[in-house]
Amino acid sequence: MDKKQTLQHRSAMYTLGIVAMAILLVALMGMMFLGHESDYIEGQAEADEYRVSSKVPGRIRKYYVSEGDWVKRGDTLVTLEAPDVEAKYVQVEAIRTAAEALNEKSHSPARIEVLQSAYEMWQKAVAGVDIARKTFERVERLYTEGVTTAQQRDEAQANLNAMTATEKAARWQYEMARRGAQVEDKEITAAQVQEAEGGVSEVASYIDETTLTAPMDGQVSDIFPLQGELVGSGAPIMNITLMDRLWVSLNVREDHLIFFPVGEIFTAYAPGIDREVTLQVTRLKDRGTYAAWKATKVTGQYDLKTFEVKAIPTTPVKGLCPGMSVVVKKEAGKGSFEP
Numbered sequence: 486m487d488k489k490q491t492l493q494h495r496s497a498m499y500t501l502g503i504v505a506m507a508i509l510l511v512a513l514m515g516m517m518f519l520g521h522e523s524d525y526i527e528g529q530a531e532a533d534e535y536r537v538s539s540k541v542p543g544r545i546r547k548y549y550v551s552e553g554d555w556v557k558r559g560d561t562l563v564t565l566e567a568p569d570v571e572a573k574y575v576q577v578e579a580i581r582t583a584a585e586a587l588n589e590k591s592h593s594p595a596r597i598e599v600l601q602s603a604y605e606m607w608q609k610a611v612a613g614v615d616i617a618r619k620t621f622e623r624v625e626r627l628y629t630e631g632v633t634t635a636q637q638r639d640e641a642q643a644n645l646n647a648m649t650a651t652e653k654a655a656r657w658q659y660e661m662a663r664r665g666a667q668v669e670d671k672e673i674t675a676a677q678v679q680e681a682e683g684g685v686s687e688v689a690s691y692i693d694e695t696t697l698t699a700p701m702d703g704q705v706s707d708i709f710p711l712q713g714e715l716v717g718s719g720a721p722i723m724n725i726t727l728m729d730r731l732w733v734s735l736n737v738r739e740d741h742l743i744f745f746p747v748g749e750i751f752t753a754y755a756p757g758i759d760r761e762v763t764l765q766v767t768r769l770k771d772r773g774t775y776a777a778w779k780a781t782k783v784t785g786q787y788d789l790k791t792f793e794v795k796a797i798p799t800t801p802v803k804g805l806c807p808g809m810s811v812v813v814k815k816e817a818g819k820g821s822f823e824p
Contacts, residue, residue, distance in 0.1 A: 528735035581681035610652035757809035764796035
């Protein structure tokens with residue numbers, strides 16, 4: 486073997502040694518990092534929030550708050566323009582006015598002119614009955630004396646009967662005018678008023694929905710449409726976060742749930758505010774099959790699911806905001822936390 490071949494052989498052996506050492510180093514690192522699980526579980530702070538929306542479609546007229554503003558219950562958030570609803574309100578108001586007028590008319594006595602006219606007609610009929618009675622009595626005497634015929638007596642009797650019937654009819658007309666409308670008519674008009682008032686109340690509730698106020702204290706986290714944009718019925722306009730309802734969400738594998746039973750109090754670390762927080766577990770919830778899980782069947786064991794652990798601060802935590810990271814030991818309930 487000449488000198489050149491010897492150098493090539495040494496170079497190949499040197500390269501092979503380096504590759505072998507690199508493979509060995511990677512294997513050792515894999516065993517160290519893959520075989521050793523982290524002692525910490527990372528989660529994040531969350532907070533309840535509610536969505537502000539309107540029952541009626543309209544155009545954004547004006548915002549009274551901006552993202553990040555703190556609002557109190559009852560504060561005005563936004564107003565909408567809803568011309569269709571406003572026009573409908575004018576219509577139902579007119580219907581209610583007409584119904585109330587009819588109802589008032591049905592409960593009121595007749596006009597004084599109508600009442601007086603009916604009374605005069607009745608008195609005229611009374612006078613006619615008096616004259617017809619006197620005429621009949623006179624003809625009756627003459628008939629008894631044989632001066633008049635039976636036909637004249639019958640005619641006087643028929644006239645008296647007719648005038649008596651006329652007097653009764655005139656009296657009832659006067660009573661009707663004095664008492665006003667019938668009970669049934671009054672009930673109908675009263676029902677019409679109730680129906681009209683219901684329509685006004687319904688449209689008034691829609692009018693109220695054009696001015697949206699904050700139902701609870703919180704912080705405006707998101708505003709979706711711009712001023713002047715059209716929004717549909719029930720479309721979200723803004724989100725308000727309830728900062729006094731903060732909680733922490735942790736994704737915990739089920740073989741570590743033994744350290745997070747419901748009611749357990751533990752200490753965690755929030756890097757965003759650089760302080761420890763005390764939390765209490767309130768709920769465990771299965772993340773479902775779509776969540777991260779660890780397969781162990783290859784070793785003849787079982788699959789490990791991931792659960793959401795919800796924990797709330799035992800005391801208010803100043804500065805902790807939704808989205809901030811929270812780090813906790815897996816054995817949180819077994820000792821104090823050391824960040």
